[in-house]
Amino acid sequence: ELNDTVVEAQLRIKQVPPSLREADSIERYLRSNNRLLILGFNATLTEPVDTPGRRGDQIREMELKLHPDLKQPLNALCHDPKTTIVVLSGSDRNVLDKNFQEYNLWLAAENGMFLRCTTGKWMTTMPEHLNMEWVDSLKHVFEYFTERTPRSHFEQRETSLVWNYKYADVEFGRIQARDMLQHLWTGPISNASVEVVQGSKSVEVRAVGVTKGAAIDRILAEIVHSKKMKTAIDYVLCIGHFLGKVLLTQFLIQVGSSINSLSKEKKRKVHQLFGIFLRFSYSGVQY
Secondary structure, eight states, rough: HHHHHHHHHHHHHHOOOOOOOOHHEEEEEHOSSSEEEEOTTTHHHOOOOOOOTOOOOHHHSSSSOBBBGGGGHHHHHHHHEEEEEEOOOOSOOOHHHHHHHHHHSSSEEEEEEEEEETTSOOEEEOOOOOOOOTTHHHHHHHHHHHHHHHTTTEEOSSEEEEETTTSSSSHHHHHHHHHHHHHHTTTTTSSSEEEEEOOOOEEEEEEEEEOOHHHHHHHHHHHHHHHHHHHHOOOOEEEEEEETTTTEEEEEEEOOSOOOOHHHHOOOOOOOOHOOOOOHHHHHHHH
């Protein structure tokens, strides 16, 4: 019973970041000289998925696609010489390649374990001696809960296993997630070098060290080296999904002392372009 209570609390309690102040973000964007935009993909830049009547295995096979309304503003931002864009996603390399090959940006797949500029080749940012021996022993657990939770599915990635129940019955999916977590923590992963990540409607088991936060330092170092950056990054904006059915934005903005001298027309265009992008990312796609 105590285990159930702990799992229940961890599933329900999340620290929600404050809402983004759109006007302030745009104004500081205009003032900055070297910008970094870190964007999520699934449920942030993707178009809605039509799932009624589909089984879990059919949903799993559906391709994630960049929302058509975001193609023009994303392309315009990619052509801004003062802006570097990184799409940082849990999706695998093939998914990101299919959606962003035509854009001038950086792709970070599997939570940042693989990285490439769209003009170059994939490289790995994995920690050395990453232990993946636990995968085979956990697959049967994910298969078990997938078979017993209609419209759920699981995905095996190169560095993790993910069980997704966002299209299943909400209450039943939550109960199944609780049971899965309790089973994992008291059994198969008790001695494995892994960590469990609880999403709003997903459960992920991945090797220790395979996190977006841990990867970002390696990603930034590679980008700075590759682009031969001489100017310090003075604006960072991170956009992604956090809790179910709400797109929330976390951001860290450090404004440099120098201010760009922009014409009114250029300011108007940037406000229009960046405003559309932020509004869509904040409220357009439902997770």
